[in-house]
Amino acid sequence: MQEVGEVLHLASSGRVIIRLTKQLRDNQVVVDNSGVKVAKVSEMIGPVDAPYASAVPLTNNIKKQIGKKVFIVEETPVMRPKRFKGRRR
Template sequence: MRRLGKVLHLSKSGNLLLRLEQYPVPIIGAQVCDYKLRSVGVVNNILGPAKAPYVSVKPVANVDGALVGRVLYQVEKD
C-alpha cells in the first residue's frame, strides 16, 4: 500500500482529485483505497505539471463530499 495524497476536490463529473505526494506516478487503472483498505476507485487520469501532478480517481460507487480531505492509497500488487 502506497500513500497517494489527500483528496482536494470532488469534480462535477464525480471524480476525486488529489495531489500526488510522492513518485512514481501511479499507472492508469491502479486500484485506490482508503485507510481501512476499502476500495474507493481506480486511477483514471494524471493531470497538471510533471513536477506536481494531480491524480483523478473514478469512484466505484457514488461518492459524496465525505472523502474530501481524506488520504487515499494505491493498492500495490505483489
C-alpha cells in the same frame, strides 16, 4: 500500503481530483486507510513536479473521503489477473 496523496474535491464531471505525492499509473485503484476501494485513476493531470489524478469514484459516499489520505496496495503476483483463461488448444 503506501500513501500516494489526498482527495481534494469532487469535480462537476463526477470524478474525484487527487493531489499526488507519488506517480501512479492509469487504471490503478486507490484505497482509504481501512483498505476500502475509493477510486480508480483514469488520467494524470497537472505538472510533473506536482501531479494530480482524475479518478472515477468506486464508492457512493465519496464526499466523506474529501480531505483524507489515499493509499495503494502493493500488487502481488497472486493479485495480478491470469493471462490465459479457459482451455488452451
